[in-house]
Amino acid sequence: MVTSAALNHEALLSWTRAHPFASLFTLLVLYITYKLALRPILFPSPYLLLPRPVRASYILGQRVVEAKGSTFTDPTTGTRTLISGPGEVTKHYAQTLHTGVFVFPEPFGGETLHISDPYALNAILSDIDTFQSDLLRSTIIEFIVGNGIVTRYGDAHRKQRRLMAPAFTPAHLKGLMPVFAKYADRMCDKIDRQDGERVDFGEYLDVTMLDIIGLAGFGYDCRALERGRDGSELSSAFNSVNQAAIDFGIGRAIHLGLSAMLYPKACKWPLSEANRRIEKVNRVMDRISMSIVKEAKRSVVAEGEDLGDKKDLLSLLVKSNLSAGAGERMTDREIAGQIQTFMFAGYETSSVTTSWALYFLSRHSTIQSKLRRIIEEVVKDRKGVSLEELSAGMLDYDDVWCDELRYLDHILAETLRLCPPVPGNDREATSDAVLPLMTPVQLKDGRSIDKLVVKKGSRVTIGIKTVNYDRRLFGEDANEFRPERFEDLPQAHADAKLPPYAMYSFVGGPKSCIGSKFALTEMKVLLIAVLARFEVSAEPGLEIRQHQALIVRPRVENATDGPAAGMPLRIKRLPHKTTL
Numbered sequence: 115m116v117t118s119a120a121l122n123h124e125a126l127l128s129w130t131r132a133h134p135f136a137s138l139f140t141l142l143v144l145y146i147t148y149k150l151a152l153r154p155i156l157f158p159s160p161y162l163l164l165p166r167p168v169r170a171s172y173i174l175g176q177r178v179v180e181a182k183g184s185t186f187t188d189p190t191t192g193t194r195t196l197i198s199g200p201g202e203v204t205k206h207y208a209q210t211l212h213t214g215v216f217v218f219p220e221p222f223g224g225e226t227l228h229i230s231d232p233y234a235l236n237a238i239l240s241d242i243d244t245f246q247s248d249l250l251r252s253t254i255i256e257f258i259v260g261n262g263i264v265t266r267y268g269d270a271h272r273k274q275r276r277l278m279a280p281a282f283t284p285a286h287l288k289g290l291m292p293v294f295a296k297y298a299d300r301m302c303d304k305i306d307r308q309d310g311e312r313v314d315f316g317e318y319l320d321v322t323m324l325d326i327i328g329l330a331g332f333g334y335d336c337r338a339l340e341r342g343r344d345g346s347e348l349s350s351a352f353n354s355v356n357q358a359a360i361d362f363g364i365g366r367a368i369h370l371g372l373s374a375m376l377y378p379k380a381c382k383w384p385l386s387e388a389n390r391r392i393e394k395v396n397r398v399m400d401r402i403s404m405s406i407v408k409e410a411k412r413s414v415v416a417e418g419e420d421l422g423d424k425k426d427l428l429s430l431l432v433k434s435n436l437s438a439g440a441g442e443r444m445t446d447r448e449i450a451g452q453i454q455t456f457m458f459a460g461y462e463t464s465s466v467t468t469s470w471a472l473y474f475l476s477r478h479s480t481i482q483s484k485l486r487r488i489i490e491e492v493v494k495d496r497k498g499v500s501l502e503e504l505s506a507g508m509l510d511y512d513d514v515w516c517d518e519l520r521y522l523d524h525i526l527a528e529t530l531r532l533c534p535p536v537p538g539n540d541r542e543a544t545s546d547a548v549l550p551l552m553t554p555v556q557l558k559d560g561r562s563i564d565k566l567v568v569k570k571g572s573r574v575t576i577g578i579k580t581v582n583y584d585r586r587l588f589g590e591d592a593n594e595f596r597p598e599r600f601e602d603l604p605q606a607h608a609d610a611k612l613p614p615y616a617m618y619s620f621v622g623g624p625k626s627c628i629g630s631k632f633a634l635t636e637m638k639v640l641l642i643a644v645l646a647r648f649e650v651s652a653e654p655g656l657e658i659r660q661h662q663a664l665i666v667r668p669r670v671e672n673a674t675d676g677p678a679a680g681m682p683l684r685i686k687r688l689p690h691k692t693t694l
């Protein structure tokens with residue numbers, strides 16, 4: 115006997131066969147309705163009692179506030195401030211909700227835990243098996259940056275990190291000093307030769323750092339200082355990828371939004387012009403990277419143990435790889451992936467940080483004079499030369515890392531604290547976890563918790579900028595640039611056990627920035643070279659603010675033709691026996 119249910123089933127099947135597109139569309143609508151409307155009801159958030167701002171929009175969540183900014187009126191003084199810029203809205207929520215953990219409302223009812231409590235952060239950063247990059251984020255990064263260590267977790271990460279670590283040790287960085295110095299001197303010579311007193315350090319530092327990462331990273335001459343960012347095939351390709359990655363039209367936003375909701379890997383499908391461009395240029399980068407790896411392998415084998423004059427990171431990586439056991443080795447393609455990774459992770463980050471350091475020095479002439487005096491004493495004592503005679507090429511690794519120059523370390527730490535190139539880092543819990551809290555969190559029902567239970571599948575943001583501005587850790591004047599604070603930090607700072615360099619801009623734990631010492635060394639060399647030859651001051655009337663591109667970059671807000679990336683400063687040439 116045929117039941118009516120079976121008849122309905124038959125009818126449905128034949129309708130589906132007759133209307134495949136309509137069926138797919140119906141399924142899609144049902145799925146989206148479930149995800150957006152039913153799921154939040156069936157599985158309510160486990161974080162309902164945690165502090166959170168009032169949701170600004172169901173569709174866009176608090177992302178709309180981040181995009182537009184929000185005006186805040188101080189209840190005690192009545193002063194109105196516009197909260198906008200990278201990491202500013204979340205920092206503001208943490209400060210006004212007085213909490214190291216709060217729920218950040220995401221589009222379509224989603225939510226992320228924004229965390230700035232140091233104990234919780236340290237626990238997340240040290241447990242990279244539980245807290246990994248979510249699939250959408252790692253697919254996007256892999257699409258833009260290639261197949262490098264940044265998107266690796268678990269055993270694949272441990273293997274790559276072990277092989278890469280020797281290249282970043284101080285012993286090896288010593289051998290890279292001539293590269294840092296060569297480009298620092300070249301940059302200063304070029305600035306000296308240009309007309310006028312207005313210098314865009316943003317542009318100069320970008321091309322200089324590109325040259326440094328090319329040669330020190332993988333023995334490749336990007337010729338950027340000489341010919342501009344597109345001075346070589348590799349740097350030109352890299353810049354095209356970067357540019358395409360920040361082109362954010364409405365079509366791409368919808369594509370990413372739908373990928374996030376339905377199938378994260380779809381975010382790299384060639385559905386937008388930007389994605390098609392990235393795909394095309396990545397093929398060029400792949401080809402060049404593979405030929406760099408082949409050449410590095412050939413010369414490592416030819417030069418033998420001491421690598422001859424090949425001191426770049428890639429040659430050392432190739433060497434570690436060749437001597438690793440069979441199961442421990444990276445493939446050539448994985449090694450090639452690190453080239454794009456070094457460029458992506460290691461050139462703009464150092465360039466913008468050096469720009470910001472000069473920005474702060476240009477606005478704090480006493481600090482600038484104090485630093486120049488200290489540099490003068492150090493080079494007199496250690497090198498027997500005056501500032502006038504100094505060229506960066508005279509500096510050894512131990513000179514820039516000596517105790518007497520600790521003030522420069524503090525200036526860089528203070529710069530990175532206030533202007534982290536990466537203001538937040540998202541992770542997803544792969545299993546339930548319990549995080550310790552340094553400061554208990556007050557729940558909405560009046561209770562307080564000293565441990566945070568994070569459920570599997572939850573997204574968390576490592577609130578780098580928020581914790582870097584925490585007054586309990588850095589003092590009441592945490593919003594100010596005051597490098598001296600690192601000589602006398604509050605006790606809470608020691609109790610919090612922050613990662614190396616005493617702030618979170620290089621994050622921490624097994625996935626902390628492997629290039630932090632490399633970056634600090636090159637930035638020190640560049641700053642010493644600049645300060646020996648130029649006094650820097652603010653270019654009158656210009657408002658320079660942090661702006662989110664792929665990383666956070668300085669931008670002139672009131673440039674004549676609209677906001678423009680850069681760090682224009684005024685220079686006064688100091689007496690100097692130039693290296694020209």
Ligand code: HEM
Binds near residue numbers: 264275331463464630
């Ligand atoms: C001021 C300069 C720099 C800052 C602020 C910085 C910051 C960071 C941050 C926040 C991460 C974590 C990213 C994530 O987990 O998604 C990271 C990772 C990384 N950085 Fe840096 N970075 C800097 C310079 C450099 C340089 C110069 C290099 C290479 C020469 C480099 C190579 C890397 C690599 C390879 C990783 C991935 C490490 C891993 O996954 O184990 N960075 N960096």
